[in-house]
Amino acid sequence: MSEEHEAFRAMVRDYVEREINPRIPQWEEAEMMPLHEIFSDMARLGMLGLEYETEFGGQGADHMFTVILAEEFGRCDHGSLPMALGVQVDMATPSLAQFGTAEQKERYLAPALRGEMVASIAVSEPDHGSDVAGIRTKAVRDGDEWVINGSKMWITNSVQADWLCLLVRTSDEGGYQGMSQIIVPTSSPGFSVSKKLDKLGMRASDTALLSFDDCRVPVGNTIGEIGKGFQQQMAQFVVERLWAAYTAVGAGERALERTAEYLRERKVFGEPLLAKQYIQFSLAELSADLDLLREYCRSIAGRHDAGEDTTRQATIAKLKAGRLLRQIADVCLQYHGGIGYVEETWTARFLRDNRIISIGGGADEVMLQVLARMDGFTA
Amino acid sequence: MKVAVCVKQIPDPAVPGELDPSTNTLNRDDKLILDESDSFGVELALQLVEAAGGGSVTLVSMAPRSEVSGLRTALAMGADDAVLVSDDALAGTDALGTAKVLGAALGRVEPDLILAGVESSDGYTGTVPEQIAGVMGIASVTFAKKIEASDGMLSIQRQTDDGYDEVTCPMPALVSVTGGVVEPRYPSFKGIMAAKKKPVDQVGIADLGIDASAVGFAGSRQETVAVVDAEAREAGEIVIDEGEGFQRIADFLAELKVI
Numbered sequence: 001m002s003e004e005h006e007a008f009r010a011m012v013r014d015y016v017e018r019e020i021n022p023r024i025p026q027w028e029e030a031e032m033m034p035l036h037e038i039f040s041d042m043a044r045l046g047m048l049g050l051e052y053e054t055e056f057g058g059q060g061a062d063h064m065f066t067v068i069l070a071e072e073f074g075r076c077d078h079g080s081l082p083m084a085l086g087v088q089v090d091m092a093t094p095s096l097a098q099f100g101t102a103e104q105k106e107r108y109l110a111p112a113l114r115g116e117m118v119a120s121i122a123v124s125e126p127d128h129g130s131d132v133a134g135i136r137t138k139a140v141r142d143g144d145e146w147v148i149n150g151s152k153m154w155i156t157n158s159v160q161a162d163w164l165c166l167l168v169r170t171s172d173e174g175g176y177q178g179m180s181q182i183i184v185p186t187s188s189p190g191f192s193v194s195k196k197l198d199k200l201g202m203r204a205s206d207t208a209l210l211s212f213d214d215c216r217v218p219v220g221n222t223i224g225e226i227g228k229g230f231q232q233q234m235a236q237f238v239v240e241r242l243w244a245a246y247t248a249v250g251a252g253e254r255a256l257e258r259t260a261e262y263l264r265e266r267k268v269f270g271e272p273l274l275a276k277q278y279i280q281f282s283l284a285e286l287s288a289d290l291d292l293l294r295e296y297c298r299s300i301a302g303r304h305d306a307g308e309d310t311t312r313q314a315t316i317a318k319l320k321a322g323r324l325l326r327q328i329a330d331v332c333l334q335y336h337g338g339i340g341y342v343e344e345t346w347t348a349r350f351l352r353d354n355r356i357i358s359i360g361g362g363a364d365e366v367m368l369q370v371l372a373r374m375d376g377f378t379a
Numbered sequence: 380m381k382v383a384v385c386v387k388q389i390p391d392p393a394v395p396g397e398l399d400p401s402t403n404t405l406n407r408d409d410k411l412i413l414d415e416s417d418s419f420g421v422e423l424a425l426q427l428v429e430a431a432g433g434g435s436v437t438l439v440s441m442a443p444r445s446e447v448s449g450l451r452t453a454l455a456m457g458a459d460d461a462v463l464v465s466d467d468a469l470a471g472t473d474a475l476g477t478a479k480v481l482g483a484a485l486g487r488v489e490p491d492l493i494l495a496g497v498e499s500s501d502g503y504t505g506t507v508p509e510q511i512a513g514v515m516g517i518a519s520v521t522f523a524k525k526i527e528a529s530d531g532m533l534s535i536q537r538q539t540d541d542g543y544d545e546v547t548c549p550m551p552a553l554v555s556v557t558g559g560v561v562e563p564r565y566p567s568f569k570g571i572m573a574a575k576k577k578p579v580d581q582v583g584i585a586d587l588g589i590d591a592s593a594v595g596f597a598g599s600r601q602e603t604v605a606v607v608d609a610e611a612r613e614a615g616e617i618v619i620d621e622g623e624g625f626q627r628i629a630d631f632l633a634e635l636k637v638i
Contacts, residue, residue: 003448003451003575004574004575007451007452007571008571010452011455011565011566011571014565015565045568046568046569047568059568059569061568
């Protein structure tokens, strides 16, 4: 890691502690974050679009800067903003940056990287989440326009999004064929937010059910090749999984630090709880597991920068990150005792928020299915 | 407008510091970072140059082992260049010796205005800025909360216990800046990447015409003779609130003559 990486980490950590964490209680209470305002401020410091082309407002940075950004935002006092940020920079925009035309990038990518536009990725549907091949939302061509009908579910940032990177069927081929990625401005006629979802965790994040009722957008909004949407989305899923794993490293690290700090102060039977060997060992083991994840993620970052396909590694990292954070959240809450079970203590929100990592962006079981297939454990 | 800012690079306050038992001086072997109290001066300097429509901000620092980490932070904020005085002979230099060294380095920069923090976050002598002004023979204004410059003159709001004094003085001058009076900017990604290419002029005491006997432990007129632990805080009084806790608090404050 270079001096510049370290300097960037110090800046982001300071920014999260001073500018983000103090505002989180208010956002949690409102169950909403002012993303345009937050992203615009972050963009001013070059935190959005780190790896994207400078021509469209990116920074032309290497992938390690993304790792650092994610790890440091993972240390936030909640999971909602790291997730919203991940959607903006690493889930809704990579396909546009990779396959979009200059005109599309000028119109949608550049404002997103300036924080003026909020973006969402719309893939899951009420009956098809991880099973992407099953999606039914359909776009039918009418002259120069797509006419879209259907619905999308669990869409992060979507109540306030300005545009969606939408995956739809554009032919009747079925399965993994005949899908396309289309940029849908949320001002398009026929688009509506049907319902903001009331979730267990990530409560400051606006997640919604979206409806498309003869929603019309120009065919020119298609990202890349018509009919190649699934393949393009699969590449986009890889960076999505990586973001989840990177943020988990920061989140787990801070949770263990905070727990140790509490247990050093909390005295039971005349000595700090942290003096108990059982507690020391279990925290040390979690810290060791976290270190394996951290180093694994950094090794993926190197491969990613070298242009290698990291699908398998990203899948493993996401699977292990989700499971490890569930363990860390449970242990940290347990060792806080009763005080860990109340809202005033960070542990309650931490447990709720991080439960999603094993579900969102492909559930653990889907990660295992992908791995079983890739590693030949199928019959 | 040419502004120089004195910046100190200090051991990370987040890491427990250690004193060298043989000299009673702070161990500075680890990486040093920009003293937060100097970031206010850097921010004010950047704002003054922006308001003047042009100019430059030069950092001046004295640190062991050619340490530049803290300087890079201030360069990433937007400062243009830096002068770093680093010399083995400087180990153990006291406040006045530091002022002589920094004064000599500042003389090479020839700034219109020199800014410094009121005091460093590790040494806390709070005397170096005024001593630099004395060494250089220029005006010194302390505890500034606001600075404006025009036509070779400075208008300064100088913080006092009751409010502030309005002070004017000609440039060049040295002004010490009260912590917290401005919001130091975060270094941006571009700033961080640009910082590594910005020039840092590294000089030793010979380059500044300073004799080794005038600085370091040898030249120091100040000596830390002993270090003792601070007294442990006594346990407070615990009051159980049985519905009249507010009254006990009010009585306590009245006893202190606070209310």
